[in-house]
Amino acid sequence: MQYFNDLVLIFDSTVRLAVPLILACLAGLYSERSGIVDIGLEGKLLGAAFAAAAMAAVSGSPWLGLLAGIGVALCMSAIHGIASINLKGDQTISGVALNFLAAGLTTFLGQSWFHRGGFTPQLSADQRFNPITLPFAEQVKDVPIIGEIYWELISGHNILTYVAFIAVPVTAFVLFKTRFGLRLRAVGENPKALDTAGMSVGWLRYQALIITAVLVGIGGTYLSIAQSAGFNNNMSAGRGYIALAALIFAKWKPWPALLVCLLFGFLDAMQFRLQGIKFPVIGEVPVQAIQALPYILTIILLAGFIGRAVAPKASGIPYTKER
Amino acid sequence: MATQTSSKQRLETAAALAPAIELRGINKHFGAVHANRDIDLIVRRGTVHGIVGENGAGKSTLMSILYGFYTADSGEILVNGKPQTITDSRHALALGIGMVHQHFMLVENFSVLENVVLGAEDSPLLAKTLSHARAQLKRLATDYGLEVDPDAIIEDLSVGQQQRVEILKALYRGAEILILDEPTGVLTPAEADHLFRILRTLRDEGKTILLITHKLREIMAITDEVSVMRQGAMVKTLVTAETSPPELAEAMVGRRVLLRVEKGPAAPGKVMLEVQNLVVTDDFGIPRVKDVSFSVRAGEIVGIAGVSGNGQSELLEAISGMRDQLLGTVMLNGEPLSLRGDDGAHRARLAGLAHVPEDRQRMGLVTVFQEWENSILGYHHEYGKGPGLDIAKAKAEAKERIAKFDIRPANSDLKTANFSGGNQQKIVLAREMEGNPDVLIVGQPTRGVDIGAIEFIHNQIIKMRDAGKAILLVSVELDEIRSLSDRILVLFDGHIVGEADPATADEGELGLLMAGVTKDGHAPDAGPGTVPAHETLIEKNLTQMSPQDNKDKSGLDE
Numbered sequence: 001m002q003y004f005n006d007l008v009l010i011f012d013s014t015v016r017l018a019v020p021l022i023l024a025c026l027a028g029l030y031s032e033r034s035g036i037v038d039i040g041l042e043g044k045l046l047g048a049a050f051a052a053a054a055m056a057a058v059s060g061s062p063w064l065g066l067l068a069g070i071g072v073a074l075c076m077s078a079i080h081g082i083a084s085i086n087l088k089g090d091q092t093i094s095g096v097a098l099n100f101l102a103a104g105l106t107t108f109l110g111q112s113w114f115h116r117g118g119f120t121p122q123l124s125a126d127q128r129f130n131p132i133t134l135p136f137a138e139q140v141k142d143v144p145i146i147g148e149i150y151w152e153l154i155s156g157h158n159i160l161t162y163v164a165f166i167a168v169p170v171t172a173f174v175l176f177k178t179r180f181g182l183r184l185r186a187v188g189e190n191p192k193a194l195d196t197a198g199m200s201v202g203w204l205r206y207q208a209l210i211i212t213a214v215l216v217g218i219g220g221t222y223l224s225i226a227q228s229a230g231f232n233n234n235m236s237a238g239r240g241y242i243a244l245a246a247l248i249f250a251k252w253k254p255w256p257a258l259l260v261c262l263l264f265g266f267l268d269a270m271q272f273r274l275q276g277i278k279f280p281v282i283g284e285v286p287v288q289a290i291q292a293l294p295y296i297l298t299i300i301l302l303a304g305f306i307g308r309a310v311a312p313k314a315s316g317i318p319y320t321k322e323r
Numbered sequence: 324m325a326t327q328t329s330s331k332q333r334l335e336t337a338a339a340l341a342p343a344i345e346l347r348g349i350n351k352h353f354g355a356v357h358a359n360r361d362i363d364l365i366v367r368r369g370t371v372h373g374i375v376g377e378n379g380a381g382k383s384t385l386m387s388i389l390y391g392f393y394t395a396d397s398g399e400i401l402v403n404g405k406p407q408t409i410t411d412s413r414h415a416l417a418l419g420i421g422m423v424h425q426h427f428m429l430v431e432n433f434s435v436l437e438n439v440v441l442g443a444e445d446s447p448l449l450a451k452t453l454s455h456a457r458a459q460l461k462r463l464a465t466d467y468g469l470e471v472d473p474d475a476i477i478e479d480l481s482v483g484q485q486q487r488v489e490i491l492k493a494l495y496r497g498a499e500i501l502i503l504d505e506p507t508g509v510l511t512p513a514e515a516d517h518l519f520r521i522l523r524t525l526r527d528e529g530k531t532i533l534l535i536t537h538k539l540r541e542i543m544a545i546t547d548e549v550s551v552m553r554q555g556a557m558v559k560t561l562v563t564a565e566t567s568p569p570e571l572a573e574a575m576v577g578r579r580v581l582l583r584v585e586k587g588p589a590a591p592g593k594v595m596l597e598v599q600n601l602v603v604t605d606d607f608g609i610p611r612v613k614d615v616s617f618s619v620r621a622g623e624i625v626g627i628a629g630v631s632g633n634g635q636s637e638l639l640e641a642i643s644g645m646r647d648q649l650l651g652t653v654m655l656n657g658e659p660l661s662l663r664g665d666d667g668a669h670r671a672r673l674a675g676l677a678h679v680p681e682d683r684q685r686m687g688l689v690t691v692f693q694e695w696e697n698s699i700l701g702y703h704h705e706y707g708k709g710p711g712l713d714i715a716k717a718k719a720e721a722k723e724r725i726a727k728f729d730i731r732p733a734n735s736d737l738k739t740a741n742f743s744g745g746n747q748q749k750i751v752l753a754r755e756m757e758g759n760p761d762v763l764i765v766g767q768p769t770r771g772v773d774i775g776a777i778e779f780i781h782n783q784i785i786k787m788r789d790a791g792k793a794i795l796l797v798s799v800e801l802d803e804i805r806s807l808s809d810r811i812l813v814l815f816d817g818h819i820v821g822e823a824d825p826a827t828a829d830e831g832e833l834g835l836l837m838a839g840v841t842k843d844g845h846a847p848d849a850g851p852g853t854v855p856a857h858e859t860l861i862e863k864n865l866t867q868m869s870p871q872d873n874k875d876k877s878g879l880d881e
C-alpha cells in the first residue's frame with residue numbers, strides 16, 4: 001500500500017509538472033502545423049508567467065493575471081508573425097530574439113517595478129488559481145485504490161490543469177475533424193495549394209499564432225500563479241525547448257504529445273524523488289546528475305529512438321507568391 | 324480525319340455564343356520587363372484552345388492574370404461576355420475558371436478527398452463535407468473517366484493520377500473553363516493519351532479548355548484553335564485544322580526552325596564507357612538502380628528513356644561520381660573508374676568524363692556567380708598555378724565560348740541567374756564540351772529550354788558524336804531520345820527493360836516499355852508510384868543482393 005501511495009503521489013506530481021509542457025507543446029503544434037517554427041515558446045512562457053504574476057500581484061485577481069499572461073503572449077506572437085509572415089524573416093532568429101527579449105525584460109521590469117531582485121511579490125491564496133475539489137472526491141477518498149486515485153490524481157488540481165488536459169482532445173478534434181484543421185495542416189505542408197485555392201496563407205498562419213499565444217499564455221500563467229506563488233527569474237527554465245522536443249518526439253500529433261509531455265513530467269517528478277536517495281552500488285548520485293535526467297533523455301530520444309520525424313514540409317519557410 | 328469536321332462544327336456552334344473568355348488589350352509589366360503587351364484573345368465556349376510560345380513568351384503570366392494571381396496593368400477581361408475584374412484565385416474559381424498547374428498544388432500527405440475539398444469545404448466540420456465530396460467524386464469519375472481512389476494518399480499516386488486529382492479539384496469547384504499549364508510534361512505517352520481522352524470528354528460535355536504547351540504535336544492532336552505568343556505579344560490565332568507544325572514553330576520563334584534533327588549514320592568505334600552490374604541507392608538507402616549493365620561506344624549516342632523517377636537521376640549521379648554506387652563497375656576507355664568518395668566527380672573529369680547534370684540550377688551552376696566563373700567551374704585548376712587564378716585567361720575563354728555557343732546576352736560578367744534557362748544550359752554545355760572529354764553524359768539537355776535553343780543544343784550534341792565522342796543521353800522527353808539516339812535503352816524501376824532501335828521503334832512500343840511491360844508480355848504488378856508492389860520489388864532485390872552476387876555476376880534478374 002505504501003508503494004501504491006508513493007506511485008499515486010509521483011503520478012500526481014507528474015501531472016502538475018507536465019501541465020506547462022502540455023500547453024506549450026500544443027501551442028507549438030498549432031504554430032508548426034501552420035508552417036511557423038516557434039523557438040520563441042520559451043520566451044512566451046516566461047513573458048506570460050511574469051505578466052500574470054505582476055498583474056495578479058497588483059490587481060489581486062488571478063483571472064486578470066491570466067488575461068495579462070495571454071495578452072503578453074499575443075503581443076510576442078504578433079512580433080513573431082510580423083517578422084516571419086509579413087516581412088518573411090527567418091523564424092528561428094525572430095524566435096530566439098523573443099527569448100532574449102523575454103529573459104531581459106522580465107528581469108528588468110521585475111526589478112524596476114517591485115525591487116525584489118527580479119521576483120514579483122509573494123501571492124496570497126486568493127491571488128492564485130487554487131486546487132478544485134471535484135464532486136464526490138471527499139466522499140470517495142477512503143475507497144481503496146479507485147477512491148484514492150480520484151482524490152489524489154484526478155481531483156484537487158487547479159482549473160488551468162484541467163484546461164490543459166481538455167485542450168488535447170479539443171486539439172485532436174480541431175486538427176483532424178474540422179475545416180480549420182484541414183487548412184491548418186495544408187498550410188504547413190504546401191501553402192501554395194491553399195493560395196491557388198483562393199485562401200490567404202498569411203491569415204491562416206496568424207490564426208494559428210493566435211491559438212499558440214493563448215495556449216502558451218495559459219502555460220506561463222500556470223507556472224507563476226498556479227504552480228508557484230509568484231514569478232522568479234527565468235522560471236520557465238527551458239520548458240519551452242523541452243516542449244518543442246516533445247513535439248518532434250510526438251511527430252506533431254496531439255495525443256502522442258500528451259504522452260510525451262507526461263513522460264517528461266514523470267522524469268521531472270522522479271528527479272525530485274530521487275534526490276538524496278542512496279542507490280545500491282553507486283551510492284548517492286549528485287543532484288545535478290539527476291536534474292539533468294529529462295534533458296539527457298531528450299537528447300537520447302531525439303537522436304535515436306524516434307525514427308525519422310518528418311516535420312510539416314513548409315515549416316520554417318516564409319511564403320512568397322511566385323511568378 | 325473524323326475530328327476535323329466535328330471541330331469545324333464546334334467552332335461554328337461556338338461562334339454563335341458569347342466567348343467563354345475574351346481578353347482585350349491586356350498589358351502587364353514586371354519592373355522593366357513587358358511580360359504581356361496588348362494581348363487580345365478569344366476563347367470560344369466548348370472548344371479546346373491551345374496557347375503555344377517559347378519560355379518567357381508570356382503564356383504563364385497571361386494565365387496567371389486570368390486566374391487572379393496577378394492583376395493586369397491595363398486591359399479588359401470578359402468571362403461569358405461580361406466584363407470582370409479578377410482580383411484573386413477565389414474570384415476566378417467563382418467565375419468558373421479552374422487551373423491545373425504545371426507543378427501540382429497538392430498536399431502530398433493528404434488523401435485525394437482532402438485535397439479535393441481543401442478550400443471549398445461546405446461546412447466547418449469535415450465529416451459532412453467529405454461524404455458530400457465522396458459522392459460528387461464518384462459522379463465525376465463516371466461522367467468523365469476520372470477514376471481515382473478517393474482515399475489514396477497523394478504521394479502514393481502516379482503523376483498521371485495526381486494530375487487527375489488536380490482536374491477533379493477544379494471540376495469539384497464547378498469549373499466550366501479549365502486552364503492546363505504544360506500538362507503532359509511529366510506524363511508517359513500512355514498517361515498523356517489518357518489525359519487527352521479525358522479532355523475530349525470534358526469538351527464534349529461543354530467545358531472550355533485552355534491548353535498551354537510547347538509541344539506542337541499535342542496542339543495538332545487535340546485543339547480546335549491555337550494562339551501563338553512571342554515575346555509577350557499575341558502573334559496570331561489559327562484554326563488548328565488549317566495550320567501545320569512548321570507554321571506554328573515559325574510563328575513561335577520568328578524564323579524557320581528545323582523540327583527534325585538532321586544527323587548522319589553513326590560510326591561507332593570502340594567501347595568508351597562500360598557500366599557493369601551497377602546498383603545505386605538513393606538518400607534513404609533504397610535501391611533505385613538495380614543491376615544495370617550497358618556500354619557506349621565512341622561516336623554513338625545511347626539514349627536512356629523512361630518516366631522520371633525510375634532511377635535515371637541515380638544512374639547519372641553514380642556514373643558521374645556524384646553518388647557512391649553500392650555495387651558494380653564503371654569502365655572508362657577500358658580502365659575501371661574509381662568514383663567513390665567526395666572527389667569521385669573530380670577524378671571522373673580528370674579521366675575524361677564530362678557531365679551535364681539534369682538540374683542545371685542545383686548541380687550545374689552557381690547562379691549567383693558571374694558567367695565566366697561558371698564557365699570554368701570544376702575546371703578551375705586549369706586556370707593558373709597553385710592558389711592563384713588566372714582571371715584574364717578564364718574571362719578570355721568564357722568570351723570565346725559565349726561566341727561559339729551563341730550565349731545571350733554576350734556578357735561574361737553578368738550574374739548567371741540573369742540568363743534565361745536556355746542560355747544557362749548553353750553555359751553548362753559549353754563548359755563540359757570544351758573540356759574535350761572522351762565521354763559526355765547529358766541529363767535532360769533541353770528541360771525548360773526554348774525551341775530555338777533546343778535546335779542548337781541538339782546540333783552540338785550531334786557534333787560531339789561525329790567528333791568520335793561517346794555520349795550517354797538521359798531524357799524524359801521521348802521525342803528527344805528518339806531523334807538524337809543511335810540506340811535506346813529503356814529504364815523502368817531501376818532495370819533496363821529493353822533496347823530499341825530509334826529508326827524502327829514506334830512510340831507505342833517504347834511507351835509500353837517505359838510502363839514496364841516487356842516484349843514477352845511480362846507486366847509488372849504496378850507502375851511507379853503504386854507503393855506496395857514497388858516495395859516488394861525492392862525487398863526482393865534486397866534479399867538477393869549481396870557482394871557475392873556481384874562477384875560471380877549471377878544474382879539479379881536478367
